[in-house]
Each structure stands twice: as structure tokens, then as C-alpha cells.
Amino acid sequence: MMKLGVNIDHIAVLREARKINDPDPIDALPLAKLAGADQITIHLREDRRHINDDDARRIIENSQLPINLECSIDPDIIERVVKLKPYRATIVPEKREEVTTEGGLDIVSYHDRLDSVVHYLKANDIEVSLFIDPTIEMVRASKILLVDWVELHTGRYANIYSMLYSNLKYNKNSIKELDIPRKELEKMLRAEVSKITKAANEANEFGIKVAAGHGLNYQNVKEVTTIEYIEELNIGQSIIARSVFTGFLKAVEDMVAIIR
Ligand code: PXP
Numbered sequence: 001m002m003k004l005g006v007n008i009d010h011i012a013v014l015r016e017a018r019k020i021n022d023p024d025p026i027d028a029l030p031l032a033k034l035a036g037a038d039q040i041t042i043h044l045r046e047d048r049r050h051i052n053d054d055d056a057r058r059i060i061e062n063s064q065l066p067i068n069l070e071c072s073i074d075p076d077i078i079e080r081v082v083k084l085k086p087y088r089a090t091i092v093p094e095k096r097e098e099v100t101t102e103g104g105l106d107i108v109s110y111h112d113r114l115d116s117v118v119h120y121l122k123a124n125d126i127e128v129s130l131f132i133d134p135t136i137e138m139v140r141a142s143k144i145l146l147v148d149w150v151e152l153h154t155g156r157y158a159n160i161y162s163m164l165y166s167n168l169k170y171n172k173n174s175i176k177e178l179d180i181p182r183k184e185l186e187k188m189l190r191a192e193v194s195k196i197t198k199a200a201n202e203a204n205e206f207g208i209k210v211a212a213g214h215g216l217n218y219q220n221v222k223e224v225t226t227i228e229y230i231e232e233l234n235i236g237q238s239i240i241a242r243s244v245f246t247g248f249l250k251a252v253e254d255m256v257a258i259i260r
Helices: 009-018 025-034 053-062 075-084 111-123 136-144 155-165 182-205 221-225 237-246 248-259
Strands: 003-007 039-043 067-071 088-091 127-132 149-153 209-213 230-235
Touching: 003 209, 003 237, 003 248, 009 025, 009 039, 009 237, 025 039, 025 053, 025 248, 039 053, 039 230, 053 067, 053 075, 067 075, 075 111, 088 111, 088 149, 111 127, 127 136, 136 149, 136 182, 149 182, 155 182, 182 209, 221 230, 221 248, 230 237, 237 248
Parallel strands: 003 039, 003 230, 039 067, 067 088, 088 127, 127 149, 149 209, 209 230
Antiparallel strands: none
């Protein structure tokens, strides 16, 4: 059964818009559990622009659901993660100027640093996942690092989907080609799904568990749920966006209903 990790960073984004203590992301924990979510995902960014150290500590200490903590390979951040002891760490690339995590990890350039980080986290009983572009090469490179999980980046899939079905919402920064004919977009979408499927198959062959995420919403998620070896989806933006209108509990329940 497909699992749902709810990314609650954006609750802290809303709090930081006013720099006060409301809304508190910790209040999402019991509601996410009640709504049927399987995991909570948070990202402790180097610039602490949303989740801060105290949030991470309180969330990890109080959650009844497992916490998947996204982090970069920055030495200070990794030390913090080891102290916080989440059940899983998902290593993501991080650039200060980016609005969100724009692509997968460059495993080739950062191989040595990743190798020591993965060992260090695993030695501290933290499961490790790598957020990667959905390619066979990246899955093979992840295998060498002996990770437990890979999370396949679905951002490109989501952007093509948006261009095809709701041309107002695509992320202009991620896909440079504008005004692509419909037929071409359909081909691109099929190719991207096929790439994700092959990457998931390859990971499964190696005994690596497969998650996916980024840009998934109530429409585009359906196709991803049909990919056999994807066990878990991590979704934030679309759930929190819907929560503004329907409430968080209902927004998570709606997503759980679709992905199950
Ligand atoms: N998975 C990873 C590794 C991420 O970095 C993010 C964004 O923080 C997500 C999933 C969730 O993406 P979205 O907010 O677009 O649903």
C-alpha cells in the first residue's frame, strides 16, 4: 500500500511571514496521523527559513508518526541531524537562492562527502535516503553508497503535467521550452513517467526502497501511484495549499484517499 509523508515546512513558512509563533507546525502532527498519513517530512535548511532547530527537536520528540528529516551535507547540519536522531534523513541538494529543491543530488561530484555522511548517519541508527533525479545512473550511484532509500525527484514530471493540463501553473524556471505543441508535451510526459518507472525498477532490483516527491498534487499524483515499486510519496505544497480552504485534516484525508 502506497504510503504518504506529509511535508509540513509550509506551516512554518506561514509563521515566518509574521515572525510570531503561530501557526505552529507541531499542531499538524496529531491531525496528520488522524487523517491516515504515514510519516511527517520536514527540511532543516541551512538558512532556517522555515523549520528551525527548536521545531525539529519538538517535532521529533512529540510525533507519533516517523519523522523524515531532509538535510544537506553541510557538516553543521549533519551534526545537528545526528543529535536530533530522526528515524530517517533524506539528503537533498541545497542552494540558498533557490525557492525549493530544484533538482536531485549530484552524487558523482559529491561522492566522497556523501559516502562519509551516509556511513555516519547509518552508524547512528538513522535510515538514509538520497533525493535524486530519476535516472538509472543516479540509482546505480546510490547503490554504491549503500543507502536504504532513494527518493525520485518528480518535479520535471509535475511541470510537464502542468504545461499540458493547466498552463497557468507551470514553473517557468524549470522548463525553458515554452509554447511546446500538445503532442510533444504528451510525449515528454510519457517519457518522464517511463524514466521514473525504470529508475524505480532499478532501485528495487538492488534492494533499495523507493520514495518519490516534489510538485505532486491532487491531479498529477494518480499516475505516479501506478508505478509499481514506489512505496512512498512525500507531498507538501499542494496539501498545505488546499488546507487553507478545506482545513489540514481534510486536505490530508483527500490525498490519502487518492494514493491508496
Ligand atoms: N521531497 C523532497 C525531498 C523535497 O525536498 C520536497 C520539497 O521540500 C518535497 C518532497 C515536497 O515537495 P512539494 O512541496 O512540491 O510537494
